[in-house]
Amino acid sequence: MKRISPLFLALLVLGFLFATYNLLIMIIHYKTSSSENWDSSDPIIGMHENLKEGGDSNSKYHVALTATDAPYSQWQCRIMYYWYKKVKDMPRSDMGKFTRILHSGKPDSLMEEIPTVIVDPLPEGLDRGYVVLNRPWAFVQWLEKATIDEEYILMAEPDHVFVNPLPNLAHGDHPAGFPFFYIKPAKHEHIIRKYYPKEKGPVTDIDPIGNSPVIIRKSALEEISPTWMNVSLRMKDDPATDKAFGWVLEMYAYAVASALHGVRHILRKDFMLQPPWDLEVGKKFIIHYTYGCDYNLKGELTYGKIGEWRFDKRSYLSGPPPRNLSLPPPGVPESVVKRPASKNRLTASSMYSFPCSTLISFPISSG
Numbered sequence: 001m002k003r004i005s006p007l008f009l010a011l012l013v014l015g016f017l018f019a020t021y022n023l024l025i026m027i028i029h030y031k032t033s034s035s036e037n038w039d040s041s042d043p044i045i046g047m048h049e050n051l052k053e054g055g056d057s058n059s060k061y062h063v064a065l066t067a068t069d070a071p072y073s074q075w076q077c078r079i080m081y082y083w084y085k086k087v088k089d090m091p092r093s094d095m096g097k098f099t100r101i102l103h104s105g106k107p108d109s110l111m112e113e114i115p116t117v118i119v120d121p122l123p124e125g126l127d128r129g130y131v132v133l134n135r136p137w138a139f140v141q142w143l144e145k146a147t148i149d150e151e152y153i154l155m156a157e158p159d160h161v162f163v164n165p166l167p168n169l170a171h172g173d174h175p176a177g178f179p180f181f182y183i184k185p186a187k188h189e190h191i192i193r194k195y196y197p198k199e200k201g202p203v204t205d206i207d208p209i210g211n212s213p214v215i216i217r218k219s220a221l222e223e224i225s226p227t228w229m230n231v232s233l234r235m236k237d238d239p240a241t242d243k244a245f246g247w248v249l250e251m252y253a254y255a256v257a258s259a260l261h262g263v264r265h266i267l268r269k270d271f272m273l274q275p276p277w278d279l280e281v282g283k284k285f286i287i288h289y290t291y292g293c294d295y296n297l298k299g300e301l302t303y304g305k306i307g308e309w310r311f312d313k314r315s316y317l318s319g320p321p322p323r324n325l326s327l328p329p330p331g332v333p334e335s336v337v338k339r340p341a342s343k344n345r346l347t348a349s350s351m352y353s354f355p356c357s358t359l360i361s362f363p364i365s366s367g
Contacts, residue, residue, distance in 0.1 A: 075316065132249075178214075275287065299332045
């Protein structure tokens with residue numbers, strides 16, 4: 001194995017420190033923001049109230065996630081793909097095929113394990129250290145070169161775990177998306193108007209979402225993706241926008257791009273949960289384990305301070321978590337502790353315990 005240069009390691013560490021800082025800023029505002037009610041008078045936002053649990057339940061969707069060949073990305077992809085296979089054929093699931101869109105431009109060690117399409121990264125230096133800018137460019141390339149049998153696509157991420165069978169939540173031409181408490185287009189109207197002019201409509205036409213998780217008709221994504229890519233690059237190139245949106249700039253770019261195409265999303269709070277803030281799994285479908293889970297031995301959350309028990313995916317940049325991670329202490333909420341019995345029947349030698357979100361078990365080799 002080639003020796004990794006100190007400069008590369010330093011840049012990698014700085015990138016994750018930047019991401020962690022942005023997450024902490026979001027968390028500061030979480031409790032007040034998460035209690036806000038979405039406007040149910042809006043016919044799109046409130047649409048799911050008038051629908052059954054699924055949307056176009058007879059239409060399969062293709063699961064697609066973008067990834068790099070870094071070890072940090074690889075171990076998350078393996079977990080995600082494992083749980084896709086576990087729930088794919090369960091009752092009420094509308095999952096179709098699966099693709100990992102690898103935007104490193106070359107094959108990696110997971111090619112035989114996970115269905116993968118290789119696409120090119122952005123030209124060197126264009127992402128300015130913001131690797132997420134490769135996501136819209138990856139989708140543009142994949143949609144152009146791939147044969148996709150399903151009518152719909154679920155845009156997912158490596159740190160997503162399926163905890164319940166996921167039906168197609170979209171409804172016709174209206175995609176389904178998850179409302180993020182920190183995506184607030186109206187709060188940043190002076191910036192948004194650089195990309196969404198007044199003649200297009202009010203800023204409230206921009207949904208409070210990112211591109212993931214979203215279930216969307218394939219034809220709509222083919223139209224939106226080039227705009228999403230171009231808006232992302234324009235936003236990153238503007239210092240004021242870059243400063244205002246930070247690590248979630250690409251999410252704002254997707255929200256703006258979809259609005260530019262007149263696409264409104266059905267907002268589904270049950271689409272996803274994010275421990276340690278969401279306390280119960282219930283009937284929600286995806287766990288997003290982006291936040292660290294820190295608790296003292298009394299089972300009390302100690303966010304912002306490293307806990308006596310903790311799980312944070314950023315602790316494992318160079319490889320997967322070790323075997324036999326310790327169980328959390330008594331009193332930790334269900335969303336962090338719950339270990340569904342039906343999901344524990346895994347084979348022996350490659351077993352790991354994954355104690356974030358639902359304390360899920362997943363198979364992953366140490367090689």
